[in-house]
Amino acid sequence: MNRSTKTRYVIFQILVEIFKKNRNFERVFGEKIAEDNFNQDEISFINNVCLNTMRRNVHCKKILNKFIKKKLKTNELILLSSAITQIVYLNIKPYAVVNETVNVSKKINVFPGFINAILKNIVKNINDVKKTKINLKDFPNWFIDEIKKTKNIDHSLFIETFYKQPSLHLVFKSEKNLNDFKEINIKSSSKSAFVETQKKIIDVDNFNKGEWWVQDFSSMAPLAINNKIKNYKILDMCAAPGGKAFQVLTDNDVTLNDINKKKISQLKENLSRLGFNPKIKNLNALDIDEKNIYDIVLVDSPCSSIGTIRKHPEILFRSKKPNFKNLNSIQRNLLQKSSKMVKNKGKIIYMVCSFFHSESVKIVENFLEKNRNFSIKKYSIDKNLLNISNLISKEGYFLTIPTKYKDNYIDGFFSVELIRND
Numbered sequence: 454m455n456r457s458t459k460t461r462y463v464i465f466q467i468l469v470e471i472f473k474k475n476r477n478f479e480r481v482f483g484e485k486i487a488e489d490n491f492n493q494d495e496i497s498f499i500n501n502v503c504l505n506t507m508r509r510n511v512h513c514k515k516i517l518n519k520f521i522k523k524k525l526k527t528n529e530l531i532l533l534s535s536a537i538t539q540i541v542y543l544n545i546k547p548y549a550v551v552n553e554t555v556n557v558s559k560k561i562n563v564f565p566g567f568i569n570a571i572l573k574n575i576v577k578n579i580n581d582v583k584k585t586k587i588n589l590k591d592f593p594n595w596f597i598d599e600i601k602k603t604k605n606i607d608h609s610l611f612i613e614t615f616y617k618q619p620s621l622h623l624v625f626k627s628e629k630n631l632n633d634f635k636e637i638n639i640k641s642s643s644k645s646a647f648v649e650t651q652k653k654i655i656d657v658d659n660f661n662k663g664e665w666w667v668q669d670f671s672s673m674a675p676l677a678i679n680n681k682i683k684n685y686k687i688l689d690m691c692a693a694p695g696g697k698a699f700q701v702l703t704d705n706d707v708t709l710n711d712i713n714k715k716k717i718s719q720l721k722e723n724l725s726r727l728g729f730n731p732k733i734k735n736l737n738a739l740d741i742d743e744k745n746i747y748d749i750v751l752v753d754s755p756c757s758s759i760g761t762i763r764k765h766p767e768i769l770f771r772s773k774k775p776n777f778k779n780l781n782s783i784q785r786n787l788l789q790k791s792s793k794m795v796k797n798k799g800k801i802i803y804m805v806c807s808f809f810h811s812e813s814v815k816i817v818e819n820f821l822e823k824n825r826n827f828s829i830k831k832y833s834i835d836k837n838l839l840n841i842s843n844l845i846s847k848e849g850y851f852l853t854i855p856t857k858y859k860d861n862y863i864d865g866f867f868s869v870e871l872i873r874n875d
């Protein structure tokens with residue numbers, strides 16, 4: 454197999470593994486790249502085509518439906534989607550893409566004549582194909598159901614931007630660290646900025662000095678809305694890889710916990726680079742000793758992660774929907790557990806990188822019904838710190854879909870502060 458066919462073959466293998474086995478892109482990508490001697494250009498190419506095929510899969514399905522009437526087999530669907538992405542959205546020369554895709558089809562028992570004919574027809578109609586617009590009904594049924602349950606969300610904004618390349622957003626330990634930072638940036642607050650760079654993260658200015666970490670603007674905002682989280686005893690129940698904890702570590706006594714051993718190692722690496730040395734637990738948060746009582750408990754719960762769709766496009770690409778039943782049960786249990794470990798007048802901060810009603814507002818409403826001694830503390834915005842009043846609902850929730858802020862892309866996120874009043 455020549456190098457060019459080999460890279461396309463690996464792209465196909467990675468995408469099939471994610472689609473069929475519900476796996477995470479980063480892990481599958483790492484494994485497949487390690488199996489061969491790919492050079493840096495090939496690795497970047499594979500990464501780029503895989504990510505964009507997943508990002509554009511709703512568009513690709515719509516295009517394919519126009520050209521093919523029969524139901525496609527998984528191998529055909531994935532091979533064709535990756536070829537369409539390269540031709541239509543990555544502007545790679547059609548001749549090369551068609552040739553290599555046909556070569557791969559011979560390896561995977563897909564009829565080469567069929568692939569050749571469909572792709573040539575798409576290339577012939579390329580101007581029309583490039584104008585393909587998608588709308589809500591083109592998304593998977595589970596997504597449409599979840600969106601319909603989610604009120605106060607303008608889903609057209611999501612549809613316009615969910616497939617774009619994510620922006621890079623850094624959070625700094627101090628204002629001075631941001632002011633000393635040399636890369637071109639747009640400040641999003643006195644301690645955070647959007648950065649445009651082609652460099653690898655480890656080569657960005659002051660990485661080794663541990664003066665900043667990567668964290669999306671929307672997941673940073675809830676703990677940066679006001680400057681009041683100081684001198685508290687805090688438990689972060691689900692802490693890895695660490696963004697929220699890093700925000701509060703400088704000024705508070707924080708205990709970090711996470712159930713996942715691998716993620717704890719990653720968390721420790723991050724903490725060591727940033728020069729933090731807090732207490733760490735590696736427990737199922739539901740088993741944490743309730744004798745310990747905190748001023749603030751952070752519950753940054755596992756969720757569908759739909760808010761991070763630009764960074765994790767596999768969510769809408771996989772053949773299976775997220776297991777909402779299981780996720781909602783974990784979310785309810787973690788929130789209930791946190792109520793046992795927060796002192797009177799203390800607060801729980803419940804967060805998810807999702808905007809779906811079932812993982813956000815519904816979990817909170819259910820909790821408040823059962824726990825009459827808790828109430829929502831509305832976020833009060835200090836406009837000098839963050840000008841985001843439009844992201845706070847009348848009930849006091851912080852809620853955003855993946856959208857734009859200061860001309861950069863931000864993730865979807867939900868957060869609420871719950872005060873204990875016994």
Ligand SMILES: C[S@@+](CC[C@H](N)C(=O)[O-])C[C@H]1O[C@@H](n2cnc3c(N)ncnc32)[C@H](O)[C@@H]1O
Nearest residue numbers: 691692693694695696697711712713737738753
């Ligand atoms: C959304 S992530 C947390 C992100 C983190 N707070 C940050 O800012 O980087 C959710 C984390 O919850 C952890 N987790 C899942 N179930 C858990 C449980 N029962 N107890 C503790 N941690 C859990 C996962 O391993 C995962 O690292």
